[in-house]
Amino acid sequence: MSEPAAAVGPRKWYSFTLSQQIVIGLVIGVFLGWWLSGLDPAAKAQWNKALVVVRDVFLHLIKVMIAPLIFASVVQGFAGTGDMKKAQRIGWKSLVYFEIVTTLALVVGLLAVNIMKPGVGVVLQLDQAQSTAGLAKPQTWDQIILHAFPTSLMDSMARNDVLQVVCFAVIFAVAVIAAGPAGKPVLDFCGSLTQVMFKFAGIIMKFAPFGVGAAIAVTVSHQGVGSLFTLAKMIFTLYGALIVFVVFVLGAVVWIAKVPLKPFAKAVREPFTIAFATANSEAALPKAFDNMEKVGVPRGIVGFVLPAGYSFNLDGSTLYLAVASVFVAQAAETTTGIHFSIGAQITMMLMLMLTSKGVAAVPRASFVVLVAALESFGLPTAGAFLILGIDALLDMARTSVNVLGNCLASVVVARWEGEFDDAKAAAYAATPDPKP
Template sequence: MTHVFWIVVRCAVVLALAAFAWRRRSLTPWIFVAMVAGAELGLDAPRVAVELRVFSDIFLRLIKTIVAPLILSTLVVGIAGHGDLKSVGRIGVKALVYFEVVTTLALAIGLIAINVSKAGVGVVLTGAPVVQSAVVAPTRWDEFLLHIFPENIAKSIAEGQILQVAVFAVFFGIALSLLSAEKRAPIVTLLESLSEVMFKFTNIVMYLSPLAVAGAMAYTVGHSGLGVLVNLGKLLLTLYGSLVAFGVLVLVPVMLVFRVPVRRFLKAVAEPATIAFATSTSEAALPSAMEQMEALGVPRRIVAFVIPAGYSFNLDGSTLYLAIASVFVAQAGGIHLTIGEQLTMMVTLMLTSKGIAGVPRAMLVVLLATASTFHLPLEPVAMILGVDVLMDMARTTVNVVGNCLASAVVAKWEGTFGTEPPSEVVLEGAEV
């Protein structure tokens, strides 16, 4: 009788959440409902639940088709879209140096955090045991260096060699940026259109995400029991804890070193950060971020370059998340990665994460690409999907705050912070 009572209670909770989600025009509440409903089904009807894995597999297959064209188009546009690299000058060089240093620190913090928490250890998967090393790429430095350069871009795309696709995109983007604006424009426009199409493709596929989450959670709980939720909870706490550590150990010292006014900056960044947290979309916060930073004292020419470029090259929260999630996938798959293999994976992530725009759950694409490149199991990726909404909100907020800080740092580095008064329109918008 008690068992029946708790089944009724859980079903009532699912129905209440569904009623709440029905009044919202967003996938986020439906993903929460699907997660709870899947866990309920896996707990009460495990034999049925394990058959629902096909829905998450369909979703993951569709996402995998997006990976190569999306990375290729967005990375090329991110490099070539600003014109001749030489014309970018000091601002571009300083911004890129800052981006790489900070994102490397983010990867390092994420890597340390997941190795300490070991959130993926203990997860039971049904796939065949992995006996070979996870990293199939050559381990000698010269063989690895040769391996990352493509000999045929079509072959690299077909085989899912995303690192090779990223390297090709970097060289192609640099070559394209060295052409005249007239010759460069048609290709840049074509690739911009391609990236937009792929993001629309992603948006369409994301409508299947509640069904995929329900299937993944039902299968996971039905097969492994509620104990797996402990691992997902540890993963979530690992991410939030490491993001806080990143803010305290990296962003705050950067403000102090470059003498960015901390209180004024935090007040200015509050609005775009809130938008990013609520929508899980960096791009939704872009207009507010640019307006607030100009009102803070960052010249418009620096704001207009650094913040949009940062959306391709300075996704601090997302790169930290990728470090945690990729090692979690390996741990959940029972794969022991040596320090060298983890560092190899981090180098891959540093390249493949560049150029992915700040749209909801875009990092899932990169995570799947990484799992495919290093032959990691995809089952844990489906598990992560169940809590990815909560993770996305936090990492997107850090992305926006990091890019706003980058613009202030470059302005301080250039000695132009506060030297150009913002327009009245910007000040009015910043005060609203």
């Protein structure tokens, strides 16, 4: 039982919650990065080396807990119900929701890029020898299906392959249910491991303001404040489209599913901020796990929906692919005069609906899928490399929306199952933020 609000007492003016500390770290990181961008290359390199160490220590500690947390949560959540039909319902409801929302993300991206036309007037240097030989190839639909089933659990965990860990954990949970009393010790172990990993995450999150500040400082120092004005229309189009998607599409989902907005906003703000600053979905996953359970989503649903969403519900990434691919088509038309019709754009979007589903398993993720789409439709890959110059800024936005969309998906599926705890959500919203 949580401590009553009256017992917490007034917080001293200099004592900040973890959320406030992360935002402060973000702001300080931006100013530090701006200051570093004006230094001479040698001095900036020394500062960046130190900041990269701080950033990567945080990310390494976050990543090390991903596989055991997902495995234990999925097994404990699914096997704890003892109901196979319920597990199947959660699975197909999640996939139906993922497909609908990511399709709407593509539609919003397509509308935004055709209205704003950020690529019109941009001239591509087609004589540049841009090589894509070093990039991994995106997976076809049959490879995506095969990839979901691991040949070695240890290898999957070592690579933090979320989809493979989830697939193994679901099948393992089925075996635990089938084992009956013999599976009880395994179930108890997974429950204990989940609790320990949440405590582990709580310890690591105390370091989050430093990790977030270092991550954003490195990004700004490399890109420079001037990068905000380079290809500004492209940046504005993507950020604007993501805002429209969040407000109107995800907002409609919140209204239809009767998601309690205040508790949900409180639960998602820290994962969202961490994802934005680090441009890394994995960094936000442990906090998202913890907060979604606190806000009233059962552990079994959180344990399946959040990890599965990392492969099948990348709302921000799919919207980015729509904007970026048509941006290149518009720039190519400016350069070559060859028009890329609406029909061709829709065909490309249909292809991206499939290829984006495997984006989490592809090195250099969205950029690789973008290059593949451009090559498939005969568009110059030089446009993709032009975008690569501002990709760090774009990645921050699309990654944070990915995390937001997956957190919302867990609440929607819980509501769909009739298991969302409104009383728990109300209590969570009324509880003051604890001091870290």
